[in-house]
Amino acid sequence: MNRSSTMARVDLDGNPIKPITICMIGAGGFIGSHLCEKLMHETPHTVLALDIQNDKIKHLLEPDSLPWAGRITFYRLNIKHDSRLEGLIKMADLTINLAAICIPADYNTRPLDTIYSNFIDGLPVVKYCSENNKRLIHFSTSEVYGKTIGAFLPKDSPLRKDPAYFVLKEDESPCIYGSIEKQRWTYACAKQLIDRLIYAEGAENGLEFTIVRPFNWIGPRIDFIPGIDGPSEGVPRVLACFSNNLLRGEPLKLVDGGQSQRTFVYIKDAIEAVLLMIENPARANGHIFNVGNPNNEVTVRQLAEMMVQVYSKVSGEKPPETPIIDVSSKEFYGEGYDDCDRRMSDMTIINKQLGWKPKTSLLDLLESSLTYQYRTYAEAIKKVIAKPVAS
Numbered sequence: 001m002n003r004s005s006t007m008a009r010v011d012l013d014g015n016p017i018k019p020i021t022i023c024m025i026g027a028g029g030f031i032g033s034h035l036c037e038k039l040m041h042e043t044p045h046t047v048l049a050l051d052i053q054n055d056k057i058k059h060l061l062e063p064d065s066l067p068w069a070g071r072i073t074f075y076r077l078n079i080k081h082d083s084r085l086e087g088l089i090k091m092a093d094l095t096i097n098l099a100a101i102c103i104p105a106d107y108n109t110r111p112l113d114t115i116y117s118n119f120i121d122g123l124p125v126v127k128y129c130s131e132n133n134k135r136l137i138h139f140s141t142s143e144v145y146g147k148t149i150g151a152f153l154p155k156d157s158p159l160r161k162d163p164a165y166f167v168l169k170e171d172e173s174p175c176i177y178g179s180i181e182k183q184r185w186t187y188a189c190a191k192q193l194i195d196r197l198i199y200a201e202g203a204e205n206g207l208e209f210t211i212v213r214p215f216n217w218i219g220p221r222i223d224f225i226p227g228i229d230g231p232s233e234g235v236p237r238v239l240a241c242f243s244n245n246l247l248r249g250e251p252l253k254l255v256d257g258g259q260s261q262r263t264f265v266y267i268k269d270a271i272e273a274v275l276l277m278i279e280n281p282a283r284a285n286g287h288i289f290n291v292g293n294p295n296n297e298v299t300v301r302q303l304a305e306m307m308v309q310v311y312s313k314v315s316g317e318k319p320p321e322t323p324i325i326d327v328s329s330k331e332f333y334g335e336g337y338d339d340c341d342r343r344m345s346d347m348t349i350i351n352k353q354l355g356w357k358p359k360t361s362l363l364d365l366l367e368s369s370l371t372y373q374y375r376t377y378a379e380a381i382k383k384v385i386a387k388p389v390a391s
Helices: 030-042 055-061 085-091 104-109 111-118 120-131 183-205 238-248 267-279 300-315 329-333 348-354 362-386
Strands: 021-025 046-051 072-076 094-097 135-139 209-214 252-255 261-263 287-291 297-299 324-327 342-345
Touching (some): 021 030, 046 085, 104 183, 238 252, 261 300, 267 348
Parallel strands (some): 021 094, 209 287
């Protein structure tokens, strides 16, 4: 049942929440599909859903008998060259920009596309919002922070354990990147530059904005499985990449030993945070918010080991004899790859402004995610594997 139809909805300050129209750019992707679900199921808001594909939100668009029929409309467009963009932004009260190339394997092989997608293509969105006095929620990335200060300390230094040297704060932490030939940082640099542009538009021209910095949001529908609903040679982000290996019965490939440390947050927890930003503009405007789960920190090797065990549980299949192998970053990603050592989010600002805290443990979110991956892809992959190779 649509919760909004059975009870009055109020914001964090007790004020009634009025229905608004949201222009969502990138609505057909991983985050966009979950956010559209949340908005349709639990709010009275209307969504203008913009993307180049809608496979992940088809269940929200058809049939017309759905309770939210008429509140979500899909527009197939590419923001690079579509004259409808400004008109759709004008029609809305709020624009949410999710559009990005955010697959690490692409940063080395497609650096120009990465820069254009994450900076140049976003410029009209910021311009139209500013010129038409429309509020903007822009999705940045935790990669903006780059490497931690602690990464440059001696490996045996006790300061490496001091949070001041690795916890990432929205309003304090510097942005530290590798040298220019390390093209992995094109994504972070492009995202940082548009963050600065948005902030400047707010300071100089009064743009109402909120910037979101996701820290590894994972869950059902993330990315793609190569050769099934994505390119055969594609390399998705870590959850989908490891899922692909598990579904095919292949060893999980750990880049440079998998020693980098990451935190992971369940997509449904993260979407709760975004809804709070949407419906509490007085508390969210002008802020940059880290959205992560510091309680779910593991090395990538530990993540791989957990996924092997959880997948065995949800699939009923025994793990392979060699579940994990090590590969070099050059072999896996190609020339120009670099990485940060650790990505731990400070949560002070979002907790203070919006009262948000993540709830789901890493084990629980992995079980939910891998159950979805198995149910969605296992049969399709079995058919591909069984298909005879043409001579």
